[in-house]
Amino acid sequence: GNSVTQMEGPVTLSEEAFLTINCTYTATGYPSLFWYVQYPGEGLQLLLKATKADDKGSNKGFEATYRKETTSFHLEKGSVQVSDSAVYFCALSEYGNKLVFGAGTILRVKS
Amino acid sequence: EAGVVQSPRYKIIEKKQPVAFWCNPISGHNTLYWYLQNLGQGPELLIRYENEEAVDDSQLPKDRFSAERLKGVDSTLKIQPAELGDSAVYLCASSLSRTGDTGELFFGEGSRLTVL
Numbered sequence: 453g454n455s456v457t458q459m460e461g462p463v464t465l466s467e468e469a470f471l472t473i474n475c476t477y478t479a480t481g482y483p484s485l486f487w488y489v490q491y492p493g494e495g496l497q498l499l500l501k502a503t504k505a506d507d508k509g510s511n512k513g514f515e516a517t518y519r520k521e522t523t524s525f526h527l528e529k530g531s532v533q534v535s536d537s538a539v540y541f542c543a544l545s546e547y548g549n550k551l552v553f554g555a556g557t558i559l560r561v562k563s
Numbered sequence: 564e565a566g567v568v569q570s571p572r573y574k575i576i577e578k579k580q581p582v583a584f585w586c587n588p589i590s591g592h593n594t595l596y597w598y599l600q601n602l603g604q605g606p607e608l609l610i611r612y613e614n615e616e617a618v619d620d621s622q623l624p625k626d627r628f629s630a631e632r633l634k635g636v637d638s639t640l641k642i643q644p645a646e647l648g649d650s651a652v653y654l655c656a657s658s659l660s661r662t663g664d665t666g667e668l669f670f671g672e673g674s675r676l677t678v679l
Contacts, residue, residue, distance in 0.1 A: 456605070495567065495670035496606070496654070541605050550596075550619060551668060553605030 454479045456542050458554035465532055466562050473527040473557045475516075475542035483546040485509075485518055485525040488553070490539045499527075499540070534561045565589070567671035569655050575677045581643035584674045588636070588657030595632055596668065597640050598654040606654055612638065645678045652676070 459474040477483065487499040487509070500509030505520035514529045525542060542554040568587040576582050588595050593614050598606035609628070611619040614635035623630065627646070632638040642649055652675050656668040 493672070495672045496656075496668075497670065498667045501667075543605070550608045550611065553607070555603065555605050 454483065454544060454546055454552045456544055456552055456554035458540075458542050458557050460555075460557070462558035462560050464560045464562065467534055468531045469561075471527070471529040471532045471536075471559070473540055473542075473559070475525045475527065475554060477523050477525065477542075477544050479523075479544060479546050481546055482520070483544040485516070486543045486545070486551070487514070487516055487525070487527050488541040488543060490541070490556075492538070496541065532559070532561045534563050537561045567655055567657055567669050569653075569671035569674050571674055572672065573675050573677075575679065576645055578647055578678050579644040581641065582645050582676060583642075584640045584653050584655075584676075586638045586640070586655030586671060588638070588655070589669055592657035592659055592669070593635070594658045594660060595638050596654075596656040596658075597630060597638070598656065600652040600654055600673070602651070609640070609653075642676075645676070647678050650676055650678045 455478045457476050484503045486501045488496045489499045490496045500511040502509040502518035505518050508517045516525050516527045537560050539556045539558050541556045543551050545551045570585050595612040597609040599609050600606045610623045610630050612632045615632050628642055630640045652673040654673045656670045658668045
């Protein structure tokens with residue numbers, strides 16, 4: 453079945469550091485890929501998405517590129533802020549079916 | 564615009580007691596989802612509604628869990644009787660259409676259940 457694997461956290465960075473959170477997936481076809489973020493005390497919200505190979509999703513300084521050859525969708529940001537501290541979830545959906553989430557990666561940014 | 568509203572935010576019950584969670588989706592969203600999120604894990608789908616029809620309930624433990632979405636708007640998820648292993652966060656989400664079309668689900672803040 454479809455699955456998503458994320459790097460384990462927590463990831464602790466200093467402000468303005470470069471961020472990478474790894475995500476790889478397993479799917480039978482060509483899924484759409486997503487990053488959701490959950491800030492403390494809030495519900496999950498969509499951060500960015502990509503629907504086909506080589507697409508780059510971007511939002512709020514975050515980027516992720518859909519790499520079919522490596523089945524990956526790594527999340528990156530050039531300079532993190534304390535306000536980026538949250539839990540980040542990689543997810544996929546295929547053929548209009550349910551969203552399958554990874555386990556989530558906690559990001560802590562220190563000032 | 565109001566987001567997805569869930570209640571209660573927190574619930575503590577003794578095992579074998581019943582519990583119910585309520586969800587009000589974003590106005591106009593036809594698709595409603597209930598997800599289960601265990602500590603340290605990602606959300607897992609329990610049931611998906613298209614309007615008032617449950618179109619995917621394969622992961623719902625039907626011996627103790629039930630859900631309904633009367634009139635295709637609000638939804639209720641019930642557990643009876645609750646077990647210790649049911650302690651988790653129950654998330655409700657809604658979308659304009661199925662995930663494959665837009666991918667954007669709008670989530671509520673969740674209902675955290677503790678079973679003692």
